[in-house]
Amino acid sequence: MSNKRGADGNNSGCSCDGGAVFSYDSSSLELEIRRLEAEKDLIEARIARLRLQVEGGKSTGGVTAGRIDDARNKAAGEEQEKGEGRANMNGPPFPTASVCGLTPEMIHRYSRHLLLPSFGVDGQLNLSKASILVVGAGGLGSPIAMYLAACGVGCLGIVDGDNVELNNLHRQIIHTEAYVGEPKVKSAAATCHAINSTVRVVEHREALLASNALDIMSQYDVIVDATDNLPSRYMISDCCVVLNKPLVSGAALGLEGQLTVYHYNGGPCYRCLFPTPPPATACQRCSDSGVLGVVPGIIGCLQALEAIKVASSIGKPLSGRMLLFDALSGHIRIVKLRGRSLNCDVCGENSMFTRETFQSFDYENFTQSPFFPSSNEGLQLLPDTDRISITEYKKRVDSSEPHILVDVRPAHHFQITALTNSISIPLSSLKENFAVIDSAMDEIKQGTGLDASIYVICRRGNDSQRAAKLLHENGFSIAKDIIGGLESWAQEIDHSFPMY
Amino acid sequence: MEPCGTLILLNFNGGLELLCRSTKVHHVDVELKPGADGLIMKDLLCWIRTNLIKERPEMFMKGDSVRPGVLVLVNDCDWELSGNLDTRLEEKDEVVFISTLHGG
Numbered sequence: 001m002s003n004k005r006g007a008d009g010n011n012s013g014c015s016c017d018g019g020a021v022f023s024y025d026s027s028s029l030e031l032e033i034r035r036l037e038a039e040k041d042l043i044e045a046r047i048a049r050l051r052l053q054v055e056g057g058k059s060t061g062g063v064t065a066g067r068i069d070d071a072r073n074k075a076a077g078e079e080q081e082k083g084e085g086r087a088n089m090n091g092p093p094f095p096t097a098s099v100c101g102l103t104p105e106m107i108h109r110y111s112r113h114l115l116l117p118s119f120g121v122d123g124q125l126n127l128s129k130a131s132i133l134v135v136g137a138g139g140l141g142s143p144i145a146m147y148l149a150a151c152g153v154g155c156l157g158i159v160d161g162d163n164v165e166l167n168n169l170h171r172q173i174i175h176t177e178a179y180v181g182e183p184k185v186k187s188a189a190a191t192c193h194a195i196n197s198t199v200r201v202v203e204h205r206e207a208l209l210a211s212n213a214l215d216i217m218s219q220y221d222v223i224v225d226a227t228d229n230l231p232s233r234y235m236i237s238d239c240c241v242v243l244n245k246p247l248v249s250g251a252a253l254g255l256e257g258q259l260t261v262y263h264y265n266g267g268p269c270y271r272c273l274f275p276t277p278p279p280a281t282a283c284q285r286c287s288d289s290g291v292l293g294v295v296p297g298i299i300g301c302l303q304a305l306e307a308i309k310v311a312s313s314i315g316k317p318l319s320g321r322m323l324l325f326d327a328l329s330g331h332i333r334i335v336k337l338r339g340r341s342l343n344c345d346v347c348g349e350n351s352m353f354t355r356e357t358f359q360s361f362d363y364e365n366f367t368q369s370p371f372f373p374s375s376n377e378g379l380q381l382l383p384d385t386d387r388i389s390i391t392e393y394k395k396r397v398d399s400s401e402p403h404i405l406v407d408v409r410p411a412h413h414f415q416i417t418a419l420t421n422s423i424s425i426p427l428s429s430l431k432e433n434f435a436v437i438d439s440a441m442d443e444i445k446q447g448t449g450l451d452a453s454i455y456v457i458c459r460r461g462n463d464s465q466r467a468a469k470l471l472h473e474n475g476f477s478i479a480k481d482i483i484g485g486l487e488s489w490a491q492e493i494d495h496s497f498p499m500y
Numbered sequence: 501m502e503p504c505g506t507l508i509l510l511n512f513n514g515g516l517e518l519l520c521r522s523t524k525v526h527h528v529d530v531e532l533k534p535g536a537d538g539l540i541m542k543d544l545l546c547w548i549r550t551n552l553i554k555e556r557p558e559m560f561m562k563g564d565s566v567r568p569g570v571l572v573l574v575n576d577c578d579w580e581l582s583g584n585l586d587t588r589l590e591e592k593d594e595v596v597f598i599s600t601l602h603g604g
């Protein structure tokens with residue numbers, strides 16, 4: 001990944017940046033030297049092979065069929081043992097592309113694949129002719145795209161409309177610091193190109209939506225769902241059914257992951273399993289619930305594997321079965337799923353679901369959750385009179401208003417960071433802890449003779465409203481919610497306050 | 501343990517464990533309804549609702565079945581293959597409830 005090793009904000013992608021080398025420290029210089037030496041070795045090996053080809057052509061006057069077979073066996077690892085090794089170098093050249101279909105470069109690069117009896121030349125050839133689309137260049141998409149590029153898929157498409165963010169790099173290993181703020185697809189494509197410049201990487205720098213999905217997905221043989229939200233999952237599955245393409249689907253959250261292949265060889269689609277979407281409140285997100293970086297990495301690797309199996313027609317893809325991964329207990333379970341549902345709205349016998357239906361289908365409304373989770377703000381549970389802005393709260397603090405600040409985030413959030421003098425009472429245990437609030441208020445009353453006000457805060461201002469409502473219902477009618485929570489404190493009052 | 505019940509191994513995953521005091525694995529002994537000749541999934545769900553799900557039952561159930569987005573597996577098989585709510589359970593069967601994930 002030499003093309004983006006700089007941490008100096010030079011994001012020029014795949015440029016040949018020899019002239020700028022002196023701006024790096026000695027360790028990156030050494031890295032660059034090693035990379036160039038490796039390149040040199042590769043080029044020398046290529047020259048040597050071409051020389052052999054030229055000489056072989058001269059001495060044998062052409063390649064006979066028997067000799068091609070010899071060479072092919074050699075490439076496939078059936079080379080006879082010792083002694084002959086060196087001599088063979090002067091014998092017949094590597095097969096030409098027209099014989100086994102792979103070029104000498106491909107035979108060299110993918111030799112370890114070719115050595116696998118169950119994969120071999122056929123598997124590699126199929127792969128080299130296949131096109132695979134990875135939807136999402138995040139935690140799942142990172143290892144998927146890297147492995148698909150490395151393994152020599154013919155064409156690799158990546159679609160994503162987001163930019164690289166620093167707090168995603170713990171799991172989105174295809175991106176580097178130098179690309180923070182740049183489109184994820186640009187960054188991912190640069191990494192893939194650095195791994196394997198012979199693979200055609202197509203960049204789709206836009207979010208996949210019902211309006212563009214047919215156009216984009218129809219260009220590929222296999223679709224890999226590496227997205228992070230519910231409407232996308234329904235949309236991608238529906239589109240795969242409409243276009244009749246296999247879908248490799250993976251998901252990860254917290255310390256768990258799930259994986260299956262939909263609409264493959266008569267198997268079920270996503271809707272066969274989940275005809276009705278779950279309530280929006282049941283949908284957790286990585287940005288709220290957290291995710292251990294390596295967990296999507298593992299699921300992504302398995303998705304790459306399934307995509308390779310489907311694209312190269314080897315093995316038994318995970319269709320009609322689902323793999324469940326529990327990182328904490330170290331359990332992997334593979335369960336048997338129902339078959340395709342004849343009554344499925346999309347893939348069923350009497351389905352009326354067409355391209356037109358697809359394009360006009362409102363997936364956000366259907367799932368009651370947004371394509372872009374960050375736009376999911378603005379729960380309004382309380383009247384404005386029961387809420388105050390963060391700047392108003394700051395004013396009251398500055399004027400020494402006697403008050404207590406209840407932080408209702410879970411305890412492990414409070415441990416990360418908190419405002420000074422706030423009391424931690426997680427929303428889930430608020431009911432059992434009204435006495436804590438009572439005694440805090442009594443203390444202020446005794447100290448100042450004044451009645452304390454109550455403010456409730458959380459990370460973004462949703463749970464704090466639920467908490468304030470609960471407090472109102474239990475006699476604390478003066479409790480007020482702080483709009484926007486700690487996030488707005490960090491944005492508007494104290495830029496050094498750490499946000500997570 | 502009472503000998504009259506059926507021992508079942510329950511497993512809550514994909515966030516559903518948060519509804520049962522964050523514990524994923526539960527060894528439970530489910531007593532039969534009077535007159536019943538065996539335990540079926542429908543009764544097990546009733547039992548879980550009464551005995552295990554302490555908060556927000558709507559995050560687990562809808563009507564007398566599980567809510568949309570929850571996969572139910574009886575001995576590693578989708579319960580749609582064994583009769584859904586009528587699936588007959590036997591001693592030491594394992595039932596997994598898993599909420600589908602969407603993160604990535």
Ligand SMILES: [Zn+2]
Pocket residue numbers: 268269270271272273340341344345346347348
């Ligand atoms: Zn279906």
